[in-house]
Every structure is written in structure tokens, then in C-alpha cells.
Amino acid sequence: MEANGKTPLVEMKDISLAFGGLKAVDHASIDLFPGEVVGLLGHNGAGKSCLIKVLSGAYKRDGGHIFINGEEATINNPRDAKHYGIETIYQTLALADNVDAASNLYLGRELLTRWGTLDDSAMEAEARKVMGRLNPNFRRFKDPVTSLSGGQRQSVAIARAIHFNARILIMDEPTAALGPQETAQVGELIKQLKADGIGIFLISHDIHDVFDLADRVAVMKNGQIVGTGRVENLTKDEVLGMIILGKCPPGATPGPGAVPSD
């Protein structure tokens, strides 16, 4: 793919995933380099979320290999993925609605006192710091997250993903619940994380978002990769053609899902 001689941060090779007879992901391969944003595009049901959930450990793949920094990785559940520094912001946000922001931020990684009990004060203090950077208007630290607005909930989910020194970040429709101003904030955040050398998979069906933020795009259709290419070599119309028709333009490297050009 990218022949710049570096080892990719993530390389997913020949990944397959089926639910019964339905092939959700069909021999898809994709890679990601440090400090790079790869936009993953496709229709609803094209398999992009499924492919990414294999990486985050939410689904167990039926076939294929995952390499992190060139070494084969064993990812069978979300815990494994977190060990490799893979953090995910899910489309559904995956928040426990009945507990507060700090508890969600630290869910599964709670801070403990020296007695082995939960250190809620320390977690709340940290949460105030993180949220202060990410969303200065955030005040409701004691309330269950179900009572927060869409944007506030989203910022809790984002804070959770970036607070634990992620090396690989998966963002599944990160701006779906946000207004224009907050969307711009997320854009800024992505640029900042990129500068820190974090690799980001950005899943979106908003093609403008992806063109603004991504270095490369990969397009999926029917569970297969149609093609991948650098953003500067492609036009939005060409990418739309990939999404809708599965036609791979000359500026992109065709994948197994590409329709033979006539």
C-alpha cells in the first residue's frame, strides 16, 4: 500500500467476519501508520463498523490476522485491544447511562485507594481536569450521564478514549450527535492527536468530514474493500463513485471489492 518503508502501526490482513450466512466482512485488508488519519467510508451495512469492531475486540474475527507494529496481535475481547493501546469511540458511545461521568471515564480502569476501594474523589478530580480541557462548559459531574445532552455525552466518550495514552484511536461517527461548533472542536482534537503520533481510524458517512480530516480513505462495499487512496489524489465525486458503484478510480489502489472497469 504505502511504500514509505515504515512499519504500519496497524495492519489488518484478510479479515473475515460472518453472522450466520451473512458475510459482514469479506477478506478485507487495511493499514494505518503513526500520525495518520485513515477515513473508512461506505454505506450503512457496508461492513466498516464490523471491520473496526474486530480491531477493538468487540467481535471475534473468523479469519485473518492483525499486526500491531509489525507483530501479530491476539485480540479476542475489548480488554486485549486496550492492552495494545487501541481505544474506541463507538457510534452508540457505549456509556453506562446510570452512573456519572467520572465513573464512565474510568469504567474498567478505576482508580483505587491503598485499601483497594474505589477512589471516587480522585477519579472525579481527574475527570474535572480532562473535561475542563475538552469541554470547559461541562459542570454536571454528579449526575448520571443519561441526563446529559448529546454533546456532553459525546465528550465523555471522547475523554475516555484519549485519557489513557491511546496509540490507536478508532472513531465511529464521532460527530454524529454534535452541533457545528462541537464538530469543529472534534476536528481540532483530531489534528492535535495526529501531531502526537496517534493513528486514527475515522469512520463516517459524511464525506466532507473525511476529506477535511483524513490523509487516506478506504472505501468498503458489501463487506469488501473497494479501494484505498490518498485524499489529494481523489475527488469527492470519485469517492462517491467508489461508495455507490464500487468503481475504483485511477487515483486509488483497487481492492477485492472493486468492480472491473468497463
Added chain:
Amino acid sequence: MSSTAPGAVGGAPVEPLIRRLLRATEIDTRMIGMIGALALIWVGFHIYTIILNGEGLFLTPRNLWNLLVQTSSVAVMATGMVLIIVMRHIDLSVGAILGFVSTIIGVTQVHILPQYLGLDNPAIWIITLILGLAVGAAIGALHGSLVAYLGIPAFIVTLGGQLFWRGAAWWVTTGQTIAPLDDRFSLMGGGPLGSIGAVASWALGFLACVGIMIGLYAGRRRRMRYNFPLRPMWAEVTLAAIGCFIALGATWVVNDYPWPERVAANYAAANNIVAPEGGLFIPTGYAIPVLMALVAGVVMTFMSKRTRFGRYVYAIGGNPEAAELAGINTKRITVLVFAVMGMLAAISGCIESARLDSATNVLGQFEELYVIAAAVIGGTSLMGGIGTIYGALIGALVIQSLQSGMVLLGFDSAFQQMVVGVVLVGAVGLDTFYRRRTAKG
């Protein structure tokens, strides 16, 4: 929440006193509602007995003491049922586990251990207690594993468990009543001997007061350390006063209930004490089963609020998928929750068999329904994710108060069940209505 915000002081005079009190002390309004309902039931029955008999029978030390003892078994199990329901499961087998464990304990105590240790060996009660707890936890863990790893709904697993363990209890006892149990073991059932007396009760009451104050002080210091908003000082003092009043008031009530005349007379005769005019007044104090229920409440509250296990239980109840994605081993937590429930059912089995000084295969029958009702009346939501231990304890007290009040009034037992059923549905209906309104507002 931030009660010391400068703006709050200026706006304070406009705010009604009670609302200001609730906000500053951060007391849960739902708890106030439940305690209010309980008070209403108590006072209502008391007045009713005054009208009916010319004297109040409900709010007497004797009745309250008995009420607490009768509540303890269901209260112990309700603390576990809260966590089960919070995790969106149900446990219909607790009554049967209670029965099965008590028969195992009975058989070991009466038929097996005396052969090896002699009849009155002081090790017998502790060996059988540990055995009982282990059996209860193992049964719970088995149910939890079936739910977690095989994906069989908890309703089915525990319905099957109810039939299975009830049958097993019958099989163990061959239908006979096993009695009498070990004397030391029987202390767990309460009664004059199974109570701790006046001095120890007062000591415990004052210890509870000290504990409440230390807890409030530690909480305040923690908030200061992280610069979180503090409660105003008068609110802290009010909280401490309420806590101490409840602890010392309860102690006063249980100490105001003397040993029954006959028991006191026998005791006096056995110890060469000359009984004064009007009989010997020996304060009963807290009954051991009541203390066991209180300890269960404290331990379970600690587990649910201050440990990872508890945090995960609530997170799983709130959003199972999110908990899984956060890397929580949800299956292990499920097994643990059912194991804890099984162990609590075993504790209740000890309390009930000790109270009857015997073990039978029908012990605890239909009790799962009262346990579930106690948790639900106490504010536990069957949708999962919401529920408190103290709520379940109050819920258990509400149910038992209704029942023993109706017994005092001589209600038909058919009628008693009907009333409890109506109260259960009514309480949940009210709670749902309240929740919907606060969610909108």
C-alpha cells in the same frame, strides 16, 4: 448540588426550608418518601389499635423488637436481590436455597457431627455455619454460571433451581423435621438469649454514632482535598444529629423491651437472684439476627458503592454492551453476584432454622417473592441499573410492618396477602409515576 455556591446564599430565603434542607444535606428524596410511608404505616396501625383496643399496640418496644427480628431474614436476602435485579436478572430460587441449606446444616448438626465431636462440642455451630455459607455460595455460583456462560435466562435457571433445591431439601430430610439444633447455633434466631443485652446494645449504639461522625468528617476532608463544594456546616451537623438520633433511639427501644416474665424468673432462679417486686426487668437489647441483617446491609452497601465489583454491577445493569466494551468481564461478575445471593440466602437459612430451633424442607417457601417485593418497594428498578441496599432494607421493613400490623389487628390471613399484593403494585406504580415526572422535569 453545589450547595456552597455564592449564588445559593442570596437565593436561600425564597426557597422553602425543607427543600433547602434536603439539598444541603444531599439526602435522597426517594428515601424520605419511603421512610415517610413506613412512618405512616406505623402510626396508622398504632392509632387503629388504639381505636380498636383502647391502647396502642404497634409502637411498643415489644412489637418493634419483634418486628425487627421478623424482618431480618428477608432483609438479609433483599440486600443481595438488589444487585441481582440491578444487573437485569432475577433470582426465584432464594427461598429454596434457604430451605436446602438449612436442612444440610440441620443434618450435619444433628446426625453427623455429634458422632465425631460429641453432642455439645463448641465447634459444631461454626463448622456448620461455614459449611452452610459455602453450600449457598456454591449453588449461587452454579446458577450464575448457567446464566453467564450458557446464556440461559436467569428466570428459567432459578425457577428450575427453586424446584430442584426444594426437592433436594425434601430428599435430604426425607420429609422429617430435624431438631433440636445446636444451642449456640440457635442464638442466631434471636429470643432473649439470642440478644446482646443492655450494655452491649448501648455500646453498639454509641459506636454507631462515632462511626457516623467519623464517616461525615472523612467525607468532608476528602472533598476539601480536591476542592469540591462542601456541604454547609449546619447540614453536616443536622445529618450527624439525625444519624445519632436513629441509632440511639433504636437502642433505647430494644433496651426498653424486657425478657418475658417466665424466662426472667427462670433465669433468676437459676442464678440465685431474688426477683424484686413486679418481676425482674432484664433488657433484651439488639437481637443477633437483627445485627446480622444490619451487618449484611453495611457490607453490601460498602460492596456496591466502594468496590469495583459494585461499580461493575451497576454499569452492567445500566448498559451491558457498554460494560463489555469497556473491558469488564461481565460473565465473571454475573457468577459472583449469584454466588453472593446464594450466600445471603444461606445466612437467612441459618437465621430461620435457628429461630425455629429446627430444620424442615419447607423453610423459606414463597419467601423469594417477599424478597423481590422488598427490593422493588425499596426502589430497585426491574429495568436494571437502579437500586439501593438501604432502600431494600426499608422495603423489607415496610412489608413486614404491614403483615405484623394486620396480625395485630386480627385481619384474616387471606386478606393480609391481598393487601401486600396491592401495596407492592401500588408502590411500584407510584415510583414509576414519580420517576417519569422527574425525568421530564
